[in-house]
Amino acid sequence: MQLFTVLGPLALAACCLVSPAAEKPNIIFVLSDDLAQGDVGCYGQKLIQTPNLDRMAREGTRYTQAYCGTTVCAPSRTSLMTGLHMGHSPVRANREIGAEGQLPLPAGTFTVAQLLKSAGYATACVGKWGMGMFDTTGSPLKLGFDHFFGYNCQRHAHSYFPKYLYNDDQRFELPGNDGNTKVEGKGAIYAQDLISAETLKFIRANRDRPFFLYHSITLPHGTFQINDQGIYKDKPWTEQQKNYAAMVTRLDSDVGRILALLKELKLDDRTLVMIAGDNGSSFNPTSELGRHFQQAANGMRGFKRELYEGGLRQAALARWPGVVPAGRVSDEPWAFWDFLPTCAELTGAKIPASVRTDGLSLVSFLKGGPAPKREYFYWELHESASLQALRWGDWKAVRNGPSKPIEIYDLKTDAAESKNLAAEKPDLVAKAEALMKFARVDDTNFPMRDGKPGAGKKAGAKKNAAKKKSG
Ligand SMILES: [Ca+2]
DSSP: OOHHHHHHHHHHHHHHHHHHHGOOOOEEEEESSOOOOSSSSSGGSSSSOOOHHHHHHHHHEEEEEOOSSSSHHHHHHHHHHSSSOOOOSSSSSBOSSSOOOOOOOTTTTTOOHHHHHTOOOEEEEEEOOOOOOSSSSTOGGGGGGGGGEEEESSTGGGOSSSEEEEEETTEETTTTTTOOOOOOOEEEEEEEEHHHHHHHHHHTTTTTSSSSEEEEEEEEEESSSSOOOGGOOOOOOOOHHHHHHHHHEEEEHHHHHHHHHHTTTOOOOGGEEEEEEEESSSSOOOOHHHHHHTTTOOOOEEEESSHHHHHEEEEEEEOOOSSSSSSSSEEEEEEEEGHHHHHHHHHHHOTTTTOOOOOOOOOHHHHHOOOOOSSSSEEEEEEESEEEEEEEEEEEEESSSSSSEEEEEETTTTOOOSOOOOOGGGGHHHHHHHHHTTOOOOOOTTTOOOOTTTTHHHHTTOOOOGGGOOO
């Protein structure tokens, strides 16, 4: 007892010398559905206001070559959750199952939520899931999340006025909503109001312990429904243009609410906040929205459902005062499958030896160092055709079907992927072909097949109108 009395104050003093940054940090990953680089002010957007994301870029680091898992929802999110690229991912397309839900993550899947839960984190997914209903192996509640709130199914998330959401695995009824997935949808409660409130509630409830919040916000995914056009209401724009801009700005203001709460709770200097889009812009740069907001101005080719840079590169920011350098802009590449190993290093959590990951820890990179060196990045997407893409160094290879020719681009001199160098670089074609075999294992759910790129959504349109827009 006497010894305790003597050591007590010393132990207390030693405890207080531990800097906040040395504690296990809170981790918040805000994943926007379909937010494009060109939507955000700090990436060059002039018409849509994103003051909170712009401030986050000033207070943290902005990445110009951050890559998603692939260019539609479910597989891209699978990569973020599992640390696997599309050559090994158990989900490589949006695959609808039954009336509600997508192809579930299979039994034995290891997620970043399980990793962080093993390190003592409180964990929540708030927003949209899309990797398995609650009665399947892909339920978020079976894969490391203590709490879920929002939409499980991607098609259900097409309505911002849904008739219900889920609180954990229980239906949370919203009787004043029509559930309409067309732009005319109406209701008493805009789903994002509840989803945003739930994120703040979770942060507040877990202020005294490390937490992981995966805030998979559905904005600005179409259907372009918004309950308030806000500062765009009187603009001389089309309704669709006003709605889209208001959705991006609403996303921005909800991120601002999270940042303000962290400040209020004095969690700022021990919370890593990251935000990214899950795939490139959802509309063609030549469409009405694309032309109006000049989304092609970021100079990239392609958009959602394509494996050119416009489909793959994300708006991505990281903020952690005192740890992530303020005002840094990094042009070095990284990808969603780096998130799980990053969380492992950041928290000391152990990835089980039996678990395969394809990513590399970004901890040193986040702190201002160079990005980890790696041999290549790899992507696939299976709609009507099986698309593949690779990047190694500044070389990019795209193949729009297993029997299609491999295209080669030099991203250093041709970020727009406008000049296919395959004819003059047969050695690079051969290397890409070998890597495209090496980087992947076959999955019977996703056989390699040729077809017209992007035709899958059209081919499925008659059978299932909702399916074409999913994810
Ligand atoms: Ca998406």
